[in-house]
Each structure stands twice: as structure tokens, then as C-alpha cells.
Amino acid sequence: MKRTVHTLLYMMAATTVAAIISSCQLNTPYSQYQPTEIEGWEKNDTLFYNVPPVKSAGRYRQTLGIRISDAFPFTSICLVVEQRIFPGRRSKVDTLRCRFTDEQGRLQGPGINLHQYQFPIGDIDLRPGDSLSIKVRHTMKRAIMPGVSDVGIRIEHQ
Numbered sequence: 001m002k003r004t005v006h007t008l009l010y011m012m013a014a015t016t017v018a019a020i021i022s023s024c025q026l027n028t029p030y031s032q033y034q035p036t037e038i039e040g041w042e043k044n045d046t047l048f049y050n051v052p053p054v055k056s057a058g059r060y061r062q063t064l065g066i067r068i069s070d071a072f073p074f075t076s077i078c079l080v081v082e083q084r085i086f087p088g089r090r091s092k093v094d095t096l097r098c099r100f101t102d103e104q105g106r107l108q109g110p111g112i113n114l115h116q117y118q119f120p121i122g123d124i125d126l127r128p129g130d131s132l133s134i135k136v137r138h139t140m141k142r143a144i145m146p147g148v149s150d151v152g153i154r155i156e157h158q
Contacts (some may be wrong), residue, residue, distance in 0.1 A: 012068060023099045026085060027156050027157045028053050028155070028156050028157075029051070029052070029055070029155055029156075029157065030051045030052070030068075030132075030153065030155040031153075031154040032049055032152055032153060033065065033067075034048070034049065034136075034150065034151055035149065036145075036148050036149065036150065039143050039144065039146070039147040040146040040147075040148070041138060041144070041148045042143065042144050042145075043137070043138060044137075045137070046136065046137045047137070047151050048133070048134070048135055049132075049136070049153045050131070050133055051131055051132035051133075052087040052134075053128075053129045053131045054128065054130055054131070055128060056128060057126065057127045057128050058125070059123050059157075059158045060123065060124050060126055060127055060157055061120070061123055061156045061158055062121035062122060062153065062155050063119065063120055063121060063153070063155075063156075064079065064096060064119045064136070064149050065117065065150075065151070065153075066098060066116075066119070066148065067077075067111075067115065067117075067151075068107075068109070068149065069113060069115070069147045069149060070107070070113075070147070071144065071146045071147035072112060072145075072147030073098060073142075073146065073147065075096075075099060075105060076097055076098055076099040076100060076101075077098050077140060078095060078096070078097050078098075078138065078139045079095070079151075080093065080094070080095050080096075080135075080137050080139055081093070081094045081096060081121055081135070081137055082134070082136075083124070083132055083134050083135075084132070084133045084134075085124075085126070085130055085132055086130065086131045086132070086133065087130070088127070088130070090126070095139070096119055097138070098117060099119060100115065103130075114149050118154075121153075123158070131135050132155075134153055136151055136153070
């Protein structure tokens with residue numbers, strides 16, 4: 001009985017330590033996904049991300065994540081990423097062409113029902129206290145884009 005209690009306590013402590021270590025991502029001040037409408041992502045439906053003020057100055061790597069299903073009708077999607085840095089009100093606009101398939105048209109992202117992709121947005125220099133307002137929208141000719149589940153932004157300190 002005593003040995004079982006010690007084993008149980010040891011396992012609980014190990015699980016707690018592992019959870020604390022994995023949740024502490026000091027070099028990742030922001031990682032957030034926004035869902036799109038189930039019926040499809042409308043062309044005028046802009047996704048918003050508000051990055052809180054960073055604590056450390058430096059260069060930050062930005063990545064856009066996107067999850068699509070087999071219902072996505074194209075091999076790629078074009079996205080506009082607009083960023084505004086506060087308090088300096090500097091702004092930056094990038095257009096990304098996110099390709100999902102190989103030359104034979106097979107989806108390349110890992111997953112079964114949803115396929116996950118990561119695309120670099122670029123690096124950005126931030127000062128302590130700088131925050132970001134990020135907007136993402138698609139620029140495809142089709143007004144409603146089916147098969148896009150979630151779009152996310154990840155920012156990592158280099």
C-alpha cells in the first residue's frame with residue numbers, strides 16, 4: 001500500500017513538472033488560432049490577432065499556420081497579412097501564396113481530416129512594450145472559401 005502511494009505521488013509530481021516545462025515557452029510570446037465559418041471563409045471576413053506587448057527587444061520570427069480539410073477546392077490560397085506595430089504605428093503588409101499540394105495534387109500537410117501547414121511571414125524587429133495588431137484575409141476570386149478550418153499566428157523570439 002505504501003509503495004503504491006509513493007508511486008502515485010511520484011507520477012503526479014512528474015506529470016506536474018512536465019506540464020509546467022511544456023507550458024513555459026519563453027521564446028514564444030504569442031501563438032493563437034482563429035476559426036473560420038463552417039460554411040466557408042468569406043472574402044470580407046478578416047481574422048484579427050492582437051499580440052500583447054513584448055517584454056524583450058529583438059528580432060521575432062512570424063509564422064502563419066493554416067488548417068484545411070479535404071473540402072478545400074484548390075492547390076493553394078493567397079492571403080494578405082496586415083500588421084501594425086504600436087506604439088510607433090509602423091505598418092507592414094505581406095501577401096502570401098500558401099501551397100498545399102505537390103505536383104501531383106496530393107495534400108502535403110500532416111493530418112487525416114484536417115491538414116496542418118506552416119508558412120513563414122517574415123521577421124520583425126520589436127522593442128520592449130511594442131504590441132502588434134495583425135489582420136489576415138484571403139484574396140481568392142471565390143467569395144466563400146470552403147475547407148479552411150483555422151488560421152493562426154505564431155511569434156517567436158530569435
